[in-house]
Amino acid sequence: MKRTISLTINGKTYTDEVEPRLLLIHYLREVAGLTGPHIGCETSICGACTVLVGGKTVKSCTMFAVQADGRELTTIEGVAAADGKLDPVQEAFWNEHGLQCGFCTPGMVLSVKHLLAANPNPTDQEIRHGLDGNLCRCTGYQHIVNAVKAAAAGKGGV
Amino acid sequence: MIPQPFDYYAPATLREALAMIASGEHKILAGGMSLVPLMKLRLALPEHVVDLGRIPELNYIAESGGVLRIGAMSTHHDIESSAAVRAHCPLLAEAAGHIGDAQVRNMGTIGGSIAHADPSADYPAALLALETKIRIVSANSDRTIDAAEFFVDAFTTALEPGEIVLELQAPVEDQGEGYCYEKVPHPASGFAVVGVAVRVKKAGGKIAMARIGITGMGPRPFRDSMAEKMLESGTEIGQATQSIGQGEEANSDLYASGDYRRHLARVHAARALRTALTRAS
Numbered sequence: 066m067k068r069t070i071s072l073t074i075n076g077k078t079y080t081d082e083v084e085p086r087l088l089l090i091h092y093l094r095e096v097a098g099l100t101g102p103h104i105g106c107e108t109s110i111c112g113a114c115t116v117l118v119g120g121k122t123v124k125s126c127t128m129f130a131v132q133a134d135g136r137e138l139t140t141i142e143g144v145a146a147a148d149g150k151l152d153p154v155q156e157a158f159w160n161e162h163g164l165q166c167g168f169c170t171p172g173m174v175l176s177v178k179h180l181l182a183a184n185p186n187p188t189d190q191e192i193r194h195g196l197d198g199n200l201c202r203c204t205g206y207q208h209i210v211n212a213v214k215a216a217a218a219g220k221g222g223v
Numbered sequence: 224m225i226p227q228p229f230d231y232y233a234p235a236t237l238r239e240a241l242a243m244i245a246s247g248e249h250k251i252l253a254g255g256m257s258l259v260p261l262m263k264l265r266l267a268l269p270e271h272v273v274d275l276g277r278i279p280e281l282n283y284i285a286e287s288g289g290v291l292r293i294g295a296m297s298t299h300h301d302i303e304s305s306a307a308v309r310a311h312c313p314l315l316a317e318a319a320g321h322i323g324d325a326q327v328r329n330m331g332t333i334g335g336s337i338a339h340a341d342p343s344a345d346y347p348a349a350l351l352a353l354e355t356k357i358r359i360v361s362a363n364s365d366r367t368i369d370a371a372e373f374f375v376d377a378f379t380t381a382l383e384p385g386e387i388v389l390e391l392q393a394p395v396e397d398q399g400e401g402y403c404y405e406k407v408p409h410p411a412s413g414f415a416v417v418g419v420a421v422r423v424k425k426a427g428g429k430i431a432m433a434r435i436g437i438t439g440m441g442p443r444p445f446r447d448s449m450a451e452k453m454l455e456s457g458t459e460i461g462q463a464t465q466s467i468g469q470g471e472e473a474n475s476d477l478y479a480s481g482d483y484r485r486h487l488a489r490v491h492a493a494r495a496l497r498t499a500l501t502r503a504s
Binding site: 068128134179195 | 224225226227228229230231233252255256259260272274276300323324325326327329330413
């Protein structure tokens with residue numbers, strides 16, 4: 066039995082009829098047309114599908130679209146400013162070479178935003194703990210940790 | 224989309240939810256961190272799913288009369304970051320911080336976790352060491368049982384069809400108590416190969432009170448009251464922890480044999496006790 070859901074993604078309201086068995090990641094990519102969140106493992110391990118729901122990171126492959134009814138979501142498409150100016154976290158990933166192939170980056174960036182919102186000056190250990198749910202097969206993580214520290218430093222005083 | 228279609232219900236009140244699940248034919252969805260992966264693997268094929276995520280009355284953390292009350296839909300992140308939990312039951316906050324990863328802690332709930340009763344889950348060790356009580360309700364019943372009675376076997380609890388976990392009630396830890404949760408995480412999944420939660424109270428340089436809860440070692444979590452008594456009667460830590468897990472069934476898998484798990488439980492209980500003692504005053 067289909068249900069109508071209405072949710073806000075990156076400030077825009079979406080209303081659609083969905084089957085309860087539709088996963089949120091499939092809704093985002095195939096119904097809403099937002100292909101920024103990636104499907105990596107689809108087993109809630111890799112974190113490539115990470116989006117913000119109500120300001121908190123979740124793995125959108127492990128949530129049904131119906132559970133997001135009425136909620137506010139942010140995907141990677143909603144992180145940069147409308148004029149295309151990158152968010153400081155994105156800027157830091159660029160400057161510090163925090164990515165190679167880029168597949169994990171949409172999830173990484175949202176996890177970093179969530180981490181820095183709660184802890185604006187994390188230690189290396191706190192960064193690694195905070196990004197435990199996001200796998201990267203290219204960088205060996207060191208450049209990602211550097212990028213988080215650069216983003217945190219750039220945010221000083223904000 | 225997953226293969227199995229199901230009907231989805233999202234009640235807004237506890238009363239409504241209890242009426243819906245009274246027949247016992249519905250699967251309850253809390254945070255979904257265990258259920259959704261099981262549904263994807265077709266290990267769980269529920270036809271009716273009742274989502275408790277829209278019932279605000281199940282999501283609270285409050286201390287009253289020396290008891291910390293935690294609503295079943297509190298997430299691991301809520302518990303890890305709650306000032307009340309950190310002040311009154313820091314052992315529970317410490318265990319919550321070891322669960323899964325940030326995304327899982329944002330969605331997963333304490334009620335869902337204990338109702339699932341994964342033998343490698345982190346919470347049970349802390350709940351046993353804290354002598355937590357669990358309040359369980361259905362449309363026509365309301366009972367409160369000890370955590371030790373709640374966990375029956377692997378993936379098996381004292382919950383009857385039609386019942387849900389409503390609340391966890393943990394006695395507030397005394398000021399000056401030491402605590403520690405020590406975990407050997409599985410390198411791939413992060414689940415506890417063994418997890419040990421301890422609380423200690425010192426008096427005159429000796430251990431006046433010890434509580435030891437162990438998860439991951441066997442099919443169900445357990446409290447080791449023999450080791451607790453030995454510690455309380457002056458036996459030193461190394462010796463008192465030697466008997467931990469004796470007579471308890473231990474799980475074996477490709478990663479760790481039962482004997483190795485028992486060994487880990489003893490080693491990490493000793494470590495946890497030493498850390499807890501340095502935190503006690």
